[in-house]
Amino acid sequence: MSKLPNIGTSIFTLMSKMASEYNAINLSQGFPNFPVDERLTDIVAKLAKENVHQYLPMAGYPPLLSKIAALVKKSYGRIIQPESEILVTAGATEGIFATIQALVKTNDEVIILDPSYDCYEVPVLLSNANPVRVSLNDDYTPNWTKIEKACSAKTKMIIINNPHNPTGKILGESDFDALEKLLHNYPEIIVLSDEVYEYITFEKKHISAHTREKLLNRTVMVSSFGKTFHVTGWKVGYLVAPEYLMKEIKKVHQFLVFSVNSISQVAISDYLDLVSVQEIGSLYQKKRDYFRELLQTSRFELMPCEGTYFQVASYASISNENDVDFCKTLISKYGVAAIPISTFYADGKDLHLIRFCFAKDNATLEQAAKKLCAI
Template identity: 65%
Template sequence: MSKLPNISTSIFAVMSKLAHEQGAINLSQGFPNFPEDERLLRISEQLIRQNIHQYTPMAGLPLLMDKIAQQTYTRYNRKVNTNTEMLITAGATQGIYSTINALIKNSDEVIILDPSYDSYEPSVAMAGGISVRVPLNPDYTPNFNTIEEAITSKTKMIIINNPHNPTGRIWTVADFEALETILDKHPQILVLGDEVYEYITFTQPHISFHTRKKLKNRTIIASSFGKSLHVTGWKVGYLIASETIMHEIKKVHQFLVFSVNSFSQHAIAAYLDVVDFEEVSKMYLEKRNLFKNLLKESRFELMPCDGTYFQVVSYQNISKTNDVDFAKELIQKHGVAAIPISVFYNDQTDRQMLRFCFAKTDETLIQAAEKLVKI
């Protein structure tokens, strides 16, 4: 008997396979197609023959953890005890899975804001919990009335993805204050803050849970070097949480992966001495603006994109076809792959929206836009 009876092949795999078969430009999956930073490659070449290929300590390479702690203090003014409050994970997704399975028990309820990243609900199901899906507003901002209405005595966690995949929206100070007002009434609720796109923001600064005094000690914050440093295949992320919470998460982590790829941890630790995350954000801003300008003459309507490397568009001016079929048609007839937004909803809400990934070379974006403006 399946533990995940409602889980089928990922839409990302479906669209990428179809794009490959049709020779389409793939703007569906969320990973870059441009080369890694030459400095990171040189660091990797220097490290590969060194004696760094055995297990690191379970919680992570101490050197990398120290660098992350310094970075967290510099950026968010939060001091982190690397011995008790930090964990290096095999990508943020593994960190999220370990967190949920450590803290959620049978029949516990977890609030997930839709549209949402597709790993949350399966992780809750594997823990024996119950996902309570709460839709965002039509403009993809949080609706705190519906969030509060969804809370019961069984609610033990709320998952907040900020900056948000798939919509690219970012929470404001007012949003955090509204959440804090609600959670003041419900001290049993923990927050899982998925901040993997924290260094890719445009219209306003990213506000991290690290900076929220009322929430940081009841929040588990997940971050991703794969997203920030364009090395998604390295699968290196990290969690930061209070000592009591982290103690429980480590119990799951040690029997799931024990420790994370040693080479990647050493390489990232060295690279953090030279990389400038402001330049990362600037680079993606330029790509967002390029893609936005290229689509000005198209019939697609671009939604606000505050951060991440995703651009949501409406095709209501083009077709009334459901978004899954339109996405397939876009590949087969026009040679560009995207992800339909309905797949990120529990009830498959369809508002004729697609998600494009602009973490691509300028040449790729130009070629894709040339096809899209002809539709």
């Protein structure tokens, strides 16, 4: 008997498979297709011949832990203890999985805000707990009245994703004020703050949970070097949490992967001496602006994009198809792959919106835009 009877092939796998079958331009899955910084690949080439190929400490390479602490202090002004409050994980997904498995028990409830990334619900189900899916407003702002009504004495965790995938929305000051009020009313709730796109933000300033004093002792922060340095295949992320929570998360982590691959950790540690994370937002803002400019003459209506490397677009003036079927048509007939937003909702809510990934080289964006503008 399946432990996950309602979980099938992910929409990302499905759309990428179709893109391959139809030789379509793949703007569905969220990974860059342009070269990695040569400074980083040069570091890897040098390290390949050095003694960095055996197990590292379970929590992470000590110099990397110290540099993460320095990065958090520089970015957000928060002082954290490298040895007790940081954990290097096998990508953000493993960090999320380990956190939920460690902190959520049978019959607990976890608030998930829809549209939501698909890796949140599964570890809740595997914990014999209950995901409580609460939809954002249609403009993708949180409805805090509705969220608080969904909370109960059984609520153990609320998951926030900021900047938000798939919508590119960023939480504002009033959202954090409302969250802090909710936590005051429910003192047992832990926040899991997925901020893997924290350095990919544009005109609107990203507010991190790291900067909110009232959240620090009740929040597990999730970050991703894969997203930040566009090395998604390395699967290296990290968690920051108060020691009393981190102790429990480490217990699960050590039996999932024990320690994250060594050469990637050492390479990132060395690379952090050379790179400024502030460069990342500028890189993607240029790509966002270029992609939006290329689609100006199309029939798609582009939604605001405040962060991430995703552009949500309405196709309401093009087709009445549901968004899953429209994405299939987009691949088979027009040669471009995207992701339907309804698949991020528990109830399949369909607003005729799809998500494009613009983390691609300019030639790919130009080719895709030419096809999309011809529709």
